[in-house]
Amino acid sequence: MLKFIVRRLLIMIPQLLLLSIIIFLLAKAMPGDALTGQMVANPNLDPETMEELREKLGLNDPWHEQYIRWIGNLLQGDFGISYVHNVKISDLLGNRMANTFLLGLLTLIFAYLIAIPLGIIAGRYPDSWMDKLIVGYNFVSYAIPLFVFALLMLFLFGYTLNWFPTGGSVDVQVERGTWDWYLSKLHHLILPSISAALLSTVGTIQYLRSEIIDTKLKDFVKTAKAKGTPERKVYTRHIFRNSLLPVAAFLGYDIVFILGGSIFIEQIFNYPGLGQLFVSSISQRDFSVVNILVMLFGFLSILGTLLSDIILSIVDPRIRID
């Protein structure tokens, strides 16, 4: 088991390296560099001084030297400076990271709260009216693009019914850290996370439903019944258990999916998170921030897939470790 995880982690390293090189080269292709921000702040800088500064900062070195420096800084937690805002990128990320994390977590929780019971019901009673409803919901949620759905949700529950706020992550008037503050945060989170969650359930429901239906016909279920195991226990101990365990392994992929969706969700609900930061940074051509964000999301995606693989190998003894 440990060996498997270590190997899997080792495979991650070249993936991350390649990702960082691609991003770095992309960044080189992007207009602007570390001095762009200074230039904006101080338009009187003459070209010679600029060139000197460039030389001093190593911006004229060959790209691989710059890359090594960059990656070294990254590893030490130095993300660099936002060209546009001229602040440390880590400061820019802090709060938003927490916001995105919270949104993602809540989305995941809602998604599983919806998907698992529905998947089980649909698989347990296929072709019942409940199943037909669930399959219908699944179909629609698969078909609708996330941004259209989120927008309609916002329009309906935010603007028309006024149940939820239409933007931000917390009420500005509320004092930080108070009970009301937390409530307000939650209030801001619910609509975006439910919108995202409702469209993130497809895979889980579909998998659970068909897996349960298949498992019911498996021979070992007959064995269980032949042992005299009561119907209820046949379901919980054999069918649901065997079908649910692999679902745990979806976690990593779900994280990747939700991360990707966060760009839309945060943009639509005007929610100050990493996704929104990405969109605004790229609109402002703030490429140093864009860089870090792509790197961060790439890292999280790779981590997510890794997580899924590891969970699966824990859950299913048949997956050989070596």
Add this chain to the structure above:
Amino acid sequence: MGKPLLQINNLKTSFRIGDEFYAAVDDVSLTVNENEVVAIVGESGCGKSALALSIMGLHHELNTKLEGEILFQNKNLLSLSTNELNNIRGKDMGMIFQDPLTALNPLMRIGDQIEETMKNHYNLSKEEMKKRTLELLNKVGIPNPERTYMQYPHELSGGMRQRVVIAIAIACEPKLLIADEPTTALDVTIQAQILDLMRELQNQMKTGIILITHDLGVVAEMADRVAVMYAGEIVEIADVFTLFNNPLHPYTRSLFNSVPSAADGDRLHVIQGIVPSLKKLPRTGCRFSERIPWIKKEAHEENPKLREVEKNHWVRCTCYQHFDFPKDAEDLHYDIS
């Protein structure tokens, strides 16, 4: 032979295809006595597996219709609720399945799977249960019970898995075992080991066994009494010696002649036509008649019944009296359709 253990009376098992029900087991009556091995032989599609599933109550509830009665310990299994049936299944009746790989839960340890049977029927402490499980594993010939107890099915070989399946079936020392093609998925040498094990256990425990198989060799090795099934019906039933020495029904005889054996000549007998699918089963007259078209219509009964032709030897339809194999069978051209 002991007292009757299981009595099947006019059992009819029908499966739903589309909106209609089609009988896969049709008017089958059969008695299994204590300490007796009854083999049910036939080719795929003859209804033998459906019969086994009906006895154990493992059929699909919505798509299956059961008629007739199955008497076991003075109770009609068909009229029991699932709960009542669960008190019998695993305790008084055990089942051995064809494919030991799929018959075991891949995500559960062997020990847990065996103990599940005991948990369902006894009130034992953990230690007690483990002790009994280890004994069982030992009894079915597993070399290292302590280790196997903690293993998962995929870590065992096919033969070992089938031993585990047997251990599960006999965990509560049932009076009746139903073995559905227990060795079909196994290699010959493993098959021999499993058959020997089953016979040994049967001698020890005096269980009644219903052995479902398509292999006449297995029947000859194991059975006390044999029922031959064709197209949902029992066409012949007799004790094993009588049946092998003096098979009467045309289907039984054809079956014997189509298996290669040391004595036979160059050609094997080929039964004409194909086993009809469930939907196309002939429902009237002698169901085997269309596969022996050279036998005259008059030879068949209109409504064939099982008849006792000699003591304890029952045959369906009178056509057996007129049956003979065709002299020069042109078996190549039997199914130009």
Add this chain to the structure above:
Amino acid sequence: MTFLRVENLKVYYPVRGGFFRRVIDHVKAVDDITLDLQPGETYGLVGESGCGKTTTGRTIIGLNKATAGKIIFNDIDLTRLKRRQFHKYRKDIQMIFQDPYSSLNPKKRVIDIIAEPIRNFEKLSPKEERRKVQDLMEKVGLSPDSIFKYPHEFSGGQRQRIGIARALTVNPKIIIADEPVSALDVSVQAQVLNFMKDIQKEYNLTYLFISHDLGIVRHMSDRIGIMYKGRLVEEGTKENIFNQPKHIYTKRLLAAIPDVNPEKRDEHLLMRKEVNEEFERNYEKYFDAEGKIFDLKKISDTHSVALP
């Protein structure tokens, strides 16, 4: 001139393991076997699952690569040939597959299935091609009118005969039959086996008949080779093998076949017990220190056994 000779054939598969998934060992699927096929005979290759019999067959026909050894057909070593050159000999060696369901492409009509080799080796007009396919259909006992049907419209036995018709289109000299009837019901088995005997006579075919079922092999074969763990343990005529088995594994295999005579069942059981005991007791006599099977030694003109 040798007709078909498999000489010191080895087929190894690498086993990867350890941290860097390097090759740490080999599965010796076929480990140094030698056998000769005479024109017109049926050679039965018997063994339990995983003994290497199927790999042997598939290697002869070129579906697997030989790790070492020769496959000599009409004095030419097929393992040395480039793919282009091998094409010439493709016609001469054909195969009947185990599964009548998956061995016919479900998306193809019967005519396309049977005509596939014709299109590869001969140039026929569509009309000639269809005539030929119809002839073959008739030969295998199927209606020539059904050539535009799909495989799923036929029963298992019929499909197996379509597979045989396909192999026959190119007039092969050798047919490798890999468990040709094990997926079929007993009565259907008989029909396919009879048919195989008929065409053998008609086309003077040589069969390499691979099977786990000793009863069927005895019925079909002139000579028999018993395989165990990738090696031949015994080889001889059908009488040699069945009447004077010499190797303990052969005896064990024979003892394991259920006897169709219920009156002899106790005798049979006793015999099986004895053989098993002998297997345990005299293990060193039949296997070397590493548990490996010895090389075959001739003990008569027709009979060879793997003994030290």
Add this chain to the structure above:
Amino acid sequence: MAAPAVNGNDKEIKFEKSPSGWSIIFRELMKDKLALFSLILFFAIVIYVFVYSMNIGPDQIDRIDLKNKYSPPNSIHWLGTDYGGRDVFNQLIVGARNSLTIAIAITLITSAIGITLGLIAGYFGGLVDNIIMRIIDFILTLPTLMIIIVFVTLVPKFNVLNFILIMSAFYWVGKARLIRSKTLAERELEYVAASKTLGTPNRKIMLFQVLPNLSSIIIVNMTLNLAGNIGIETGLSYLGFGLPEGTPSLGTLISYSRNPVVMEEKIWVWLPAALLILVMMLCINFVGQALKRAADARQRLG
């Protein structure tokens, strides 16, 4: 299917010709009323959009008419006008045409790449497979959406063709993986081995033996992909990183709702586009799912 032509003159008439796989699928589809309705509706939309958009010149879309800013639907402007007084209906039609064209183009390109590489990787296995799979695995772990956005902003002289190519560069991987896994399974079936022993070259086995068995999967996947690509394109356009400026897209229309006033009070600007996307997606998906069921039913037969 390469069945020789049956010239209906002589005795050939008596051949029992079974329906081919496609006609069975088609028949199944005809039985599914909802799917049939969706199919008809979708084609109606497509035809209407393409025919109508031929009558709309670029000036009709771009014509700014500040007197008519945000005019609600009326007899001249069926769906009202936007902030520049431009006709929303015209934009909707042209946008739909653009979105559809682009989605179709991406679907075709990604399918071509995905099927080719997937077949090759799955059929040959070994080193080729290893290399292709490494590439696929790597691209799959990329934050695709973000990288596409970066590319979109970086490419000089960004135009529709660039956009299609950028999207295609990333979205072929899923298909390649699907085709690979199906090919792997198919390769193990004995008919492939049979073809080899019958002297059929690998190229032909891949194209004429294996590929036909994947056809229903490919068709279903392409249908669902078409819907997915419409979603991604309009989504990117919504964020402002899709079609270049001056090329209307449904996403652009919807993006006007970023202005809360438009969102709340001028719903005719964005809602029709959102609904049109919804309807098209549902239609395509209904057809796709029906195809899938039909293909499964056929699979059961074969």
